[in-house]
Amino acid sequence: MNNWFKQNGIHLGIIAIFIGICIFYFTPAFNGKSLGQSDVIGAQSTQKEINDYKEKGTTILWTNQIFGGMPAFQIWAPYPNNITTWIVKGVSNSFPNPVNAALLMMLGSYLLFNVLRLKPWLAAAGAIAFAFSSYHIILLQAGHANQVLAIAFFAPILAGIILTLRGKYLLGASLTAFFLAMEIRVNHIQMTYYLMIALIIFICIELYHAFKGKTLAAFGKAMAYLSASLLLALLVNASSLWSTYEYGKESYRGKSNLTKNTKEPTDGLDKNYAYDYSQGVAECFTFLVPNAYGGPSGLQALDIPASKVNKYLLDRGVPEEQSVGFVQQLGQYGLQTYWGNKPGTSGPVYLGAVVCFLFVFGLIIVRSRMKWWIAGTVVLIMFLSFGKNLPFLSDLFFHYFPLYNKFRTVDSILAIACLLVPILALLAVQEAIENPDKKYVFKQLKLAGYITGGIALILIVYPELFLNFRGDSFQQLTGTLSEIFKQVPTFAQQSAEMASGLASALVSDRAALARADAIRALIFIAITFGMIWAFIEARINLTVFSVVLLALVLIDLWQIDKRYLNEGSFQDKLTADEVFKPREVDNFIARDTDPNFRVFDATQPIKSDMLSPFFHKSIGGYSAARLKRYEELMDNQLLQGNQNVLDMLNAKYIISPDEKNGTANMRANNTACGHAWFVNKVLYVDNADQEMEAISSFTPRIEAMVDKQYKPLIGDNNFGGDPNATIALESYNPDHLVYKSGSTTEQVAVFSEIFYDKGWTMKIDGKEAPYFRVNYLLRAAKIPVGNHTIQFDFHPTSYYAGEKVSLAGSILLVLALGGAAYTGIKRKEKVAKV
Incomplete structure (x- = not known):
């Protein structure tokens, strides 16, 4: 045991450093404070009914709390037979959020850099470069912990x-299966999808080299093991994947049911919606200079009292005690330092001046084929x-x-760059250490310095060469400012001139922000250049060089990250x-x-209502x-104010804003149809378009609109012959509803419950019976003569059968990891005896 600690002491020391970094950076998290409160509160609102039943010791897989009712798979669902569920829970309980996510990023990437055979201190520097990329820190600040875990x-x-x-084979495949199972369990499909794109390119390059090097047999064996890893990771997550796949086809990201009067494409997301958050081409300068696009x-990002904008107002006679407040007020009308075309941003993707310089150095000096994979990807x-x-x-x-069209926020694919760029950067350092031709190394180092330093220098001296600092909305902003100045008596006569001058001052401020960060980048590039030169010239030894490089990477990223996530970002935990x-x-x-x-x-936006679901079962x-x-x-109906649709959804109460004082008024909806009712007419339609049109004007208590596909379940009989039914x-x-009915004639009952046939079953007097969809999305059934008990149960096969598969997969994963560990121990014992 003592020998083990001695052999692994440096790794344990580095892990302790990682923990120390987290403690210092995220200190408020250890004091009971948290991040991303808006997302947390939104989740609590969405999970209200689920959590209420959890407190009673009951798990529900369906909730009626939001949007009339929906499966709980993408809100919260337990997967107790999945071993990774318990590991994720253990990690979450070991360290407070976001410390757990940041620490996992460092530990996982430290493993990778060691597998790439980097020296431990260099591996640690790479792990910090990856974990503290501003993109990850900004995600943590926003409360997107699951995305960071992925x-x-x-x-x-x-x-x-x-x-x-x-x-x-066994060790690699077991680790791949384990970490891939964890990746899938985190359930951020978009991030996993982007990773798969990068890995497919990697495997294709490896296949090419296996063919070229005539090592296809070994490559084929490795791929067989990796295929088994993939299968095992899928088995472990069978329950969540099966449920998600099944529900995904019926969800917002699934295929459109309508062919006209729809805002959605026939399949996937609307392209404009998906592309809403697109990275500007020149916005990639933020990798090196974070405020290149205004932050x-x-x-x-603006020091308002010292800004050109504030100075312009002061020069135009705005009193000093009012100017800063005026600028802040104008910020509500579009005056901002960010000038890209995204709807908004919490900050740029900053990879680090040190890392960018070393990445360019790696593009020049690294000779392994991994360089070409990284560069191309x-x-x-x-x-x-x-x-x-x-x-x-x-x-x-x-x-x-x-699946590509299922995802929005396309700029989030840059998460892959946040890993690959540090890999090549640190491989460059390793190459500089191992290459015996120091003159060659220094020559390539100078070339990398000329490129990155030259870019920084241009952004200092003449930033307008690359950046215009205006953006697509500049003219719109100028027009808005002009309208605002028209409302100020002092400037009404010169509103256009004031707007133009203030907008120009804003451009100057944006350029100044870029220039300041470019100066900063140039300094870090120069220091890094000097460090590598000193090592090449044997002025410092490898350990000193590696530790100082680690500190340099940390300082570089830490300073920028603190702009976006600092002590002020934390709040007392709220419910x-x-x-x-x-x-x-x-x-x-x-x-x-x-x-x-x-x-x-009606006082809340129906598609983003976090308020009413906390108190009621909500239409939104x-x-x-x-x-x-x-x-x-x-x-097509609710946003158009269709009262009949509200009635069929059993909207028993309607809350509306009081136009006079802004308070909320409430009225009982006396025409609400209730939990279930019998209809007199069944009217058939040919397709979803006709069904949607039919419910635009109908009487839900009397008639039901039914797609003709369900006609065999209903027939042509007349219904409603018993007025006392x-x-x-x-x-x-939520997932078990019981009704009592009584009628002297056969009836068609409509239930104010959302139709979803991937798990709901209906029984009449204990015997399963068919049900069908009416009025576009409600359930209905034909009820026979007499007194009956009607029962709806939500018991999705995808979840319950999937849990059995997950248990089998989890057992196999444990056996694989145990086998890999046992084999490794035996191999070490054999080597020790020799």
């Missing part, structure tokens, strides 16, 4: 693949991140690559009930003991994974 497993997955390709949206993902700014390539992927205080109308509605009715809150909600049919219903909800559980 990114954290990129590096160890790659490490496992590399080990497998080197011939360490985050708003005026956060980085170029591809940069081009894809441009989205609408490079449509010929983006459109190719959007229209022809499977939704602390943020959303019930209004008088909410308290009134809460007195209603009916277990299952809905509320339409907050989830990007809502059902496609419900999305189409909102666009009854049907009522007897007991409510």
Whole structure:
């Protein structure tokens, strides 16, 4: 044991340093504070009913709290038979968020850099360069912990693949299976998809070299092991993947049901929506100079009192005590330092001046084939991140690559660059250390310095050569400022001149921000250059060089990261009930003991309503994974004010804003149809378009609009012959509903519940019976003569059968990891005896 500690002491020391860095950077997290409160509160609102039942010891897989009702798979669902569920829970409980995510990023990438055979201190520098890229820090600040966790497993997955390709089949494949299973369990499909693009390119390059080097047999064996790893990771996550796949086809990202009067494409997301967050082509200068594009949206990056904008106002007679406030007020009307064409940004993707310089050095000096994979992949993902700014390539992927059109925020693919750029940067340092031709190394080092230093110098001396600092919205901003100045009596006569002058001052401020960060970048490039020169000239030894390089990378990134995530970013942990205080109308509605009715809150945006679901079962909600049919219903009916549709959804109460004082008013909706009712007419339509049109004007209590595909389940019989027929909800559980009916004639019952046939079953008196869809998205069934008990149960096969598969996969994964560990120990013992 003592020998083990001695052999691994440096690794344990570096891990301790990683923990220390996290403690110092995220100190408030250890004091009970947290980040990303808006997302947390939104999640609490969405999960309200789920959490209420969890407190009672009951797990539900369906919730009626938002959007009329939907599966809980993409909100919260337990996967107890998946071993990675417990590992993720253990990691989460070991360190507070976001420390756990940051630490996992460093540990996973440290493993990768060691697999790449870098010296431990250099591997640590690479791990810090990856983990503290500003993109990851900004994601943490925004509360996107799951996305960061998905990114954290990129590096160890790659490490496992590399080990497998080197011939360490069992160890490499086991690690690949484990980390890939963790990646999938985190459930950020978009990040996993982008990783797969990079890995497919990597495997193709390895295949080419295997063919060229006549090592196809070894490559084929490695691929067989990796295929087994992939299969095993899928088995471990069978329950979540199966459920997600099944639901995905019915979700907002699935195929459109309508062919006309729809805002959505026939399949996937609307292209303009998907491309909304596209990286500007020149915006990639932020990799080296973070404020090249003005920093985050708003005026956060600007020292307002010392700014050109403020000086311009002072020169025009605005009193000094008012000028700063005036600038801040103008910020609400579009005056901001960020000048790119994204709708908004919390900050740029900054990879580090040190890392960028070493990356360029790596493009020149590194001789391994990994360089070509990294270079090609980085170029591809940069081009894809441009989205609408490079449509010929983006459109190719959007229209022809499977699943690509399911994702928005295309610039998030740059997460791949945040890993690959540091890899090549540190491989360059390793090459400089190992290459015996120091003159050659120094020559290439100078070339890298000329390129990166030259870019920084141009941005200092003449930044307008690369950047215009105006952006697409500059004219619109000038017009807005002109209109504002017209409202100020002092400037009304010269509003256009004032607007133009202020806009020009803003351009100067933007250029000054870029210039200041370019100076900073040049200094870090010069220091890094000097460090490598000193090592080449044997002025410092390898250990000193490596440790100083680590410190340099950390200082470089730390300074920029603190602009976006600092002590002020943390808040005391809040719960939704602390943020959303019930209004008088909410308290009134809460007195209603009916277990299952809905509320339409017109004071909230229906598609992003975090307020009303916390108090009521809501017509609206907050989830990007809502059902496609419900999305189409909102666009075509609810947003058009269709009262009949509100009635059929059992919107028992309607909250509306008081135009006089802005408070919320409430009225009982006396025409709401209730939990279930019998209809007199069944009218058939040919398709979804006709069905949507039919419910634009109909009487839901009397008639039901039905797609003709369900006609065999209904027939042509007349219904509603018994005016005294009854049907009522007897007991409510979100995934278990019981009704009682009585009628002297055969009836068609409509239930104010969302139709979803991937798990809901209906039984009449204990015997399974068919049900069908009516009124575009409600459930209905033919009820026979007599008194009956009707029961709906949500028991999706995808989840329950998937859990059994997950258990089997988890057992196999544990056996594989145990086998790899046992084999490794035996091999070491054999070597020790020799």
